[in-house]
Amino acid sequence: MFQQSQRKATDTYAMIRLLLNNPNLEDALRAPLGYALENYPSGIIKSLQQSLQAIDANHYDTAASLGSACASTADDCEDQFRARNLTSPIKQQDELQAKLCITGVGLVSQLH
Numbered sequence: 001m002f003q004q005s006q007r008k009a010t011d012t013y014a015m016i017r018l019l020l021n022n023p024n025l026e027d028a029l030r031a032p033l034g035y036a037l038e039n040y041p042s043g044i045i046k047s048l049q050q051s052l053q054a055i056d057a058n059h060y061d062t063a064a065s066l067g068s069a070c071a072s073t074a075d076d077c078e079d080q081f082r083a084r085n086l087t088s089p090i091k092q093q094d095e096l097q098a099k100l101c102i103t104g105v106g107l108v109s110q111l112h
Contacts, residue, residue: 001104002055002067006048008100009070012093013040019089029089032080036090043073044097055108063108071101 016037019025025033051066074097081088088094 001100001107002048002051002063005070005097005100005104006045006052008093009040009044009048009097012090012097013037013045015093016040016090028084028086029081032077032084032086032088033090035080036077036094039073039077043076044070044101047073048101051104051108055111060108060111064105067101067105067108071098071105074098074101 016033020030020033020037047066047070051063051070054060054063054066074094078088078091078094081091
């Protein structure tokens with residue numbers, strides 16, 4: 001599940017970069033998208049990579065904690081839009097990311 005989540009996170013990161021490079025993007029969306037641009041590689045993709053490594057090393061509690069952090073970071077990205085009363089152009093991706101991460105946590109929890 002974390003592998004699928006990692007692929008989706010990479011796709012979302014690429015989408016965010018495209019959105020930010022669009023000259024017609026509303027200025028109000030730039031700050032929350034910028035937050036997501038910074039946090040997808042460092043907070044989501046990195047957590048997923050580390051979670052997969054932890055699974056390989058049979059460190060399931062660590063993998064679950066990292067998966068939870070991934071879901072939390074996706075939620076934090078959406079919070080940036082909500083705080084500004086903006087409609088998030090990546091809402092579906094963030095929600096899917098959080099669901100995939102939480103599902104991964106549930107699966108990893110079964111491995112103990």
